[in-house]
Amino acid sequence: LTPDDFFTRAADAFDRAVHARGVFARVFRIGIWRVRICFAGPDLVEPLTRALDHLRLNDTDAGPADLTVLAWTGTEADQSPPEADAANWQMGHNGFIRSLSDERFAAHWMFAAGGLQMLDREGGRALFWLRESADLPYWESGAPLRFLFDAWLQDRGWLLVHGAAVGNGRGAILLVGAGGSGKSSTALACLSPHDDAGVDYLADDYVALNPEEGTVYSVYSSGKVDASSLARMPFLEPYVANAERLGQEKGLVFVHEAFPHKVRLGPLPVRAVVQPVIQPGAGCRPTPPSAILKGLAASTMLQSARPSAAVLTTLARLVSTRPTFEFNVAAGSVPEMSDLAALLPARSALTRRSVTVVVPCYNPGPYLHEALASICAQNGARQPGALDVVVVDDGSDEDISPVLRRFASRLAIRYERQVQQGPSAARNRGIALAQSEYIAFLDQDDLWPAGSLEIREAALTEHADIDVVHGRLRNLRRDEHTGATQFGPPRRSFNVGGMLFRRRVFERTGVLDERLRFSEDVDLLVRITEAGVGCRRIDDVCLYYRRHGSALTGRLQGGEGGRMHLSSWAYILKRSLDRRRT
Amino acid sequence: MTSETAYRINTERFARETVDGEVIVIDMDEGNYFSMRGSAARIWQLIEEGQSAGAIVSALGASAGGVTRSEVETGVSALLAQLVDEGILLPAPASGTTPAPLPSEPFMTPVLEKYTEMQDLLTLDPIHEVDETGWPNRSRSDKA
Numbered sequence: 046l047t048p049d050d051f052f053t054r055a056a057d058a059f060d061r062a063v064h065a066r067g068v069f070a071r072v073f074r075i076g077i078w079r080v081r082i083c084f085a086g087p088d089l090v091e092p093l094t095r096a097l098d099h100l101r102l103n104d105t106d107a108g109p110a111d112l113t114v115l116a117w118t119g120t121e122a123d124q125s126p127p128e129a130d131a132a133n134w135q136m137g138h139n140g141f142i143r144s145l146s147d148e149r150f151a152a153h154w155m156f157a158a159g160g161l162q163m164l165d166r167e168g169g170r171a172l173f174w175l176r177e178s179a180d181l182p183y184w185e186s187g188a189p190l191r192f193l194f195d196a197w198l199q200d201r202g203w204l205l206v207h208g209a210a211v212g213n214g215r216g217a218i219l220l221v222g223a224g225g226s227g228k229s230s231t232a233l234a235c236l237s238p239h240d241d242a243g244v245d246y247l248a249d250d251y252v253a254l255n256p257e258e259g260t261v262y263s264v265y266s267s268g269k270v271d272a273s274s275l276a277r278m279p280f281l282e283p284y285v286a287n288a289e290r291l292g293q294e295k296g297l298v299f300v301h302e303a304f305p306h307k308v309r310l311g312p313l314p315v316r317a318v319v320q321p322v323i324q325p326g327a328g329c330r331p332t333p334p335s336a337i338l339k340g341l342a343a344s345t346m347l348q349s350a351r352p353s354a355a356v357l358t359t360l361a362r363l364v365s366t367r368p369t370f371e372f373n374v375a376a377g378s379v380p381e382m383s384d385l386a387a388l389l390p391a392r393s394a395l396t397r398r399s400v401t402v403v404v405p406c407y408n409p410g411p412y413l414h415e416a417l418a419s420i421c422a423q424n425g426a427r428q429p430g431a432l433d434v435v436v437v438d439d440g441s442d443e444d445i446s447p448v449l450r451r452f453a454s455r456l457a458i459r460y461e462r463q464v465q466q467g468p469s470a471a472r473n474r475g476i477a478l479a480q481s482e483y484i485a486f487l488d489q490d491d492l493w494p495a496g497s498l499e500i501r502e503a504a505l506t507e508h509a510d511i512d513v514v515h516g517r518l519r520n521l522r523r524d525e526h527t528g529a530t531q532f533g534p535p536r537r538s539f540n541v542g543g544m545l546f547r548r549r550v551f552e553r554t555g556v557l558d559e560r561l562r563f564s565e566d567v568d569l570l571v572r573i574t575e576a577g578v579g580c581r582r583i584d585d586v587c588l589y590y591r592r593h594g595s596a597l598t599g600r601l602q603g604g605e606g607g608r609m610h611l612s613s614w615a616y617i618l619k620r621s622l623d624r625r626r627t
Numbered sequence: 628m629t630s631e632t633a634y635r636i637n638t639e640r641f642a643r644e645t646v647d648g649e650v651i652v653i654d655m656d657e658g659n660y661f662s663m664r665g666s667a668a669r670i671w672q673l674i675e676e677g678q679s680a681g682a683i684v685s686a687l688g689a690s691a692g693g694v695t696r697s698e699v700e701t702g703v704s705a706l707l708a709q710l711v712d713e714g715i716l717l718p719a720p721a722s723g724t725t726p727a728p729l730p731s732e733p734f735m736t737p738v739l740e741k742y743t744e745m746q747d748l749l750t751l752d753p754i755h756e757v758d759e760t761g762w763p764n765r766s767r768s769d770k771a
Contacts, residue, residue: 537751570748615644615651618660618745622649 046127048150052165055126055172059085059115062124066117072102072110074310075194076203076253076262081110082190085117085124088178093189095286096267099301099308102584103517103535112197114190116173126174129161140192141351151351153192157182162192166200183287183294187267188251194264195349204254204359207345210247210261211235211382212309214423214499215390216316217247217261219363220372221341227321227374230274234380236304238280241455242382244389245309245422245495246300251348255312256359259366262311266301277379283528302530305521305589306419306492317388318364321372321380328384329370337369400483400502400545401433403475405468408441409448409489412591416489417452419589423498434458435475440465469557469565472541476548476556484548486541492521492589493542500585501545512547513573513580516587523591535586539566543588550578564613571621630681633721634674634707641715645671652715658746661713663706666691667737669729670706677722680707686726691734699734706737713741 046054066086071094073080079102084090093116094101119125128134131154135144145152145163152163160175171193175181185191195205209220209232220228229249236246249269253262270281275296282288284303285296301308319329320337342360346352370388374380402420406413420434434456438445440463449458461474472486483505487493497516504514518540520533554572557565573580636643643652650663650671663671666687673683680703688699710716 539751567748571745574745574748611642611653611655612644614653614749615642616646618651618653618742619646619649619662621745622662622742 048145048147048152048163051127051145051152052150052163052170052172055129055161055163055174056115056170058124058126059117059172059174062086062117062119062121065124070104071097072104073097073100074102075100075112075264076198076201076255078111078201079108080112080114082114082116082173085115088118089116089173089175089181092178092181092186093173095299095302096187096189096265098299098532099263099266099310101519101532101535110169112169112171112193114171114173114193118175118178120176126161126172129174131156139347139349151192151196155185155192158185162190164193164196166197171197183290183297184269187269187297188265191251194253196351198253199349199351199353199356202256204256204345204356205251205264205349206254206261206341206360207250207348208252208341209249210252210263210313211244211385212247212261212311212313212316213243213245213386213389214313214496217309217311217313218244218385218388219252219261219315219318219367220321221318221337221344222320222322223340223344226340227323227380229269230278231321231372231374231380231385233268233270233274233278233281233298233300235382236280236300236307237278237379237382240382241421242386243421244382244386245307246304247309247311247313249300253311254315254359254363256363258312258314259363260312260314263309266299266308268298268300270296270298272296273377277377302532303528305530305532306415306422306495309495315363315367316390317368317370319370319372319385319388321374323374323376325375326373327375327378327381329372329388332369332371334364334367334369336371338364399481400485400498401435401475401479401481401548402485402487402498403472403479404434404436404487404489405439405471405475406436406441406445406489407439407465407468407471408443409445410443412490413445413448414451415492416487417448417456417458419492419494420487420498421452421455422495423493432456433479433481435478436460437471437474438462439468439471467559469559469561473556473559476551479548482548484546484551485544487588488542490591490593491542492591494586494589497585497587498545500583501587504581504583505545505547508579508581511579511581512550513578514545515580515582516543516585517583518543518588518590519586520592521589522593532589535584537582538590539564539570540588540590541566541569542590543586553578561613561617563610564617567614568617568620571617575621575625630684631679631721632707633677633679633719634711634716635677635719636675637714637717653749654713654715655749658749659741659743660745660749661715662740662742663737664740665735665737666702666732667706667739669732670703670737672729673726674707674710674716676724676726677719678724678726679721680704682721682726683707686729687734690729690731692731694734702734702737706739709739713739 062085069084071082134142137143140154142152149167158180163172209228210217232249235244247263253264284298287297501514517535518538523530554576558568640656650668652661684700684703688696
């Protein structure tokens with residue numbers, strides 16, 4: 046059986062499995078490419094995509110895929126790859142299947158799981174097949190399709206580097222070293238609620254490197270944590286996905302679910318390469334690049350299915366052109382992130398606040414804390430005062446000032462209280478108080494993804510003719526009891542929380558209509574369109590929109606609520622027509 | 628189309644509402660919207676009642692003075708044809724009810740005004756794709 050024959054027959058088996066079980070599909074952005082994963086039946090969807098969910102694209106309008114992966118399980122003769130067992134093939138190192146690999150194809154046997162990954166370089170296709178989904182080890186769920194991504198990125202001149210990464214809007218720090226050296230726990234330490242160094246999470250084990258630009262991209266949102274790290278970082282504990290098997294396995298945390306506003310997607314320029322070292326003391330110490338390269342190259346080559354001299358050259362070039370450090374992590378302590386933050390460039394001093402963030406509040410409960418934390422996670426908030434935050438309390442019964450005080454050192458918050466007049470009135474009060482050229486909105490229970498505000502700012506700054514930037518949003522639902530978090534697919538919506546406005550928009554079109562009970566955002570956008578205001582749509586997810594039983598809009602999506610929405614649309618359009626007719 | 632033909636509104640795709648006597652129909656798939664005023668809005672009301680084309684012409688003719696039946700007939704069938712053409716109306720059996728009496732008003736040639744300028748906006752929020760339970764809508768969005 047040639048690799049070509051094998052691939053064709055396996056793909057046919059996939060088609061038959063689809064016929065029997067139905068097809069499911071998901072699209073993700075890996076680096077700068079679109080990867081579509083098609084599943085025969087639902088059993089692998091969650092295990093293979095949970096760690097990639099932060100990179101999910103809109104399934105329908107993502108455009109053609111650069112790589113299509115066919116993923117399925119099962120051992121029925123007509124629905125599985127031919128001769129699918131390592132015993133039938135000539136094996137190379139690390140599970141590499143020599144007899145199924147050539148110039149065009151690369152194949153890998155997963156010994157622990159009993160399964161196969163195979164890449165067709167020319168066809169932009171790949172296979173992922175497993176005997177049984179239950180056989181997938183936890184580390185594969187944490188870093189799914191790693192062989193395919195490794196080989197595929199290498200073909201594009203990129204690397205899947207064995208390293209962790211943290212960063213902020215100004216750059217990333219690549220954390221390197223052999224397993225057990227403290228990469229993971231250093232990266233995960235940035236998630237501590239007590240940490241205010243303003244450094245976010247990219248990766249704890251593998252990160253995609255674009256060598257030409259010297260930038261890194263998050264691939265997997267997972268983090269692995271052993272029992273002793275977990276004891277030091279108890280804030281991770283509620284989010285350990287495999288808690289019942291902690292004796293035999295490392296704890297697996299899907300960081301994107303646990304801390305949605307703390308995950309950076311990249312690209313971020315690599316500003317320093319750092320090797321954590323477990324030894325007494327703290328802080329970073331310059332160390333020669335050669336010392337760093339040894340650990341980085343060895344572990345990347347060992348982890349790679351196709352180690353090559355080119356990998357070594359690329360890593361050597363990266364390390365020799367960046368400052369390199371050793372980072373002391375005292376045994377039993379949580380790494381001090383401010384020492385790492387100091388390696389990233391300082392933000393240039395701002396002469397004026399460029400963005401006013403309006404946060405309308407009414408009895409926000411515990412959510413306000415998360416919303417404000419996600420504002421802090423925007424690059425501008427590193428120095429208090431870089432963002433102008435206006436919290437408008439629309440007559441809450443509860444006292445929200447203790448929450449605001451907790452952010453006093455990190456955000457310049459202005460607190461305004463009014464007699465209850467509704468969310469539109471609260472937003473309008475914020476607009477009236479805005480001191481900045483740009484105005485953003487964030488509701489009390491929603492979150493901004495890390496760095497999403499600066500993406501919107503950049504779009505406005507680059508395009509002088511544009512007055513509104515409109516990102517995508519994803520619904521977020523967190524189970525209050527289990528802490529389990531679900532995300533909907535990225536979509537485009539009217540919600541102003543995913544947008545950024547130039548202040549002059551409101552001078553031109555007026556503010557939100559306080560008389561409307563529903564769809565006041567639709568009304569605003571209709572007026573904006575009517576006035577011919579320049580609006581730019583961007584594909585980045587700029588809002589996590591929380592859905593829960595108690596929020597007004599939460600009930601309005603389907604059924605009766607949907608009909609009420611639509612009837613308000615008709616009213617809004619009628620008014621628009623009337624304005625234009627006079 | 629015969630005078631016995633009646634119609635139903637394609638509510639899967641179109642939302643409609645009458646605001647201050649003006650009928651607004653929104654195409655949720657394409658993001659276009661339509662307006663009907665005056666005689667067109669009256670015809671719409673009769674369509675909503677499930678009246679046949681013939682019954683609509685009779686009801687309208689009876690309520691309007693100084694107009695021939697054939698003028699009314701031409702106007703009604705042109706509007707119905709347009710509504711069918713846009714996919715807003717689908718053929719359906721007539722309800723057989725007596726039309727509610729219309730206030731007496733002069734007949735004006737009925738017009739279906741079509742607006743496309745909000746297309747980008749009105750196709751934005753796919754609330755028509757969200758099912759009754761609202762979350763998570765996996766069954767539909769997952770299918771490739």
